[in-house]
Amino acid sequence: MALSTHTTPTGFLLPSIHSAPPFFTQQPNPATQATVTEQWTKLILSYARFRRLFTLRVEDAETSGGDWDEVSRNPRINRRLLPSYLEYIISQLVAKGLAVYEPAKQTRSVQLYWRLPEEWAEVLHEWASSTGQLNTIMTFYEIVEPPLPSELSNLPISLLKKAIGILAKTARAQIIAVADGEGVRFLAGTSGR
Known part of the structure; x- marks a missing residue:
């Protein structure tokens, strides 16, 4: 099968590398693995942003029918992301500051930063x-539960607090x-940029 892009049922355009069988397995060559990890990082963050997903769990590679199925599986080439490989990818996202383990003190679930907390702070202040x-x-x-949907709808409280x-x-x-509990008062202030 030739490498090709593919549009998922939710309308997300998967990159052509998603149709390459080696993409779904950890590579023995460190340079190759670094390249593949970078591709997974881009794919995971862009998909999370597209679907407004904030959490990724190792279990998502094991569960069919979940939010991450379109990314973690490719039935056209009979490939899926193994949980051990997803755990490695998650560790790399955390190491790059693009995710944090949530809850803390475990390594199987992360909160994704498809927008960094600093970016959410700017979105939050602009919204206010x-x-x-x-x-x-x-x-x-x-x-996070406004009467009219906004960019902040369903934002995890822990990420809101960081912002x-x-x-x-x-x-x-x-x-x-x-x-x-806790609330916030937004002030005009000056941009921290």
Whole structure:
């Protein structure tokens, strides 16, 4: 079979390397493996962004019918990503700062940074400014479950907290205690760029 791109049922365009059988196995040559790992990194992050997925687990390589099936399997060439290989790829994502183990102190599940926390901080502050939320105290829930969907919809609270922490360092946000936990007040401040 010739290498070719493929559009998945969700509309994501898989790169041609996804139709190469060696792409699904760990390579013995370190230089080749580094190249393949870089391709997996790009694929995982772009797919996560396309589908708005924030979590990747080793179990996703074992479970059919899940969110990651389109990437972790290629039935056209009868290949799938093995859990041990996905665990290696996950470790490389963490080493590059493109993911963090979530929860901490385990190595089988990560929170993906298809946008870095610093980028989420800018998205968050822009959202607060454009929706008139400056100087308003908001709960984390109000931000990640807004009445109208936004770029922040379903953002994991741990990632939201990191973004708020970044904004707090540049005096553009302030953590506030609220009745049911924590909230935030966004301030005009100046961009930390």
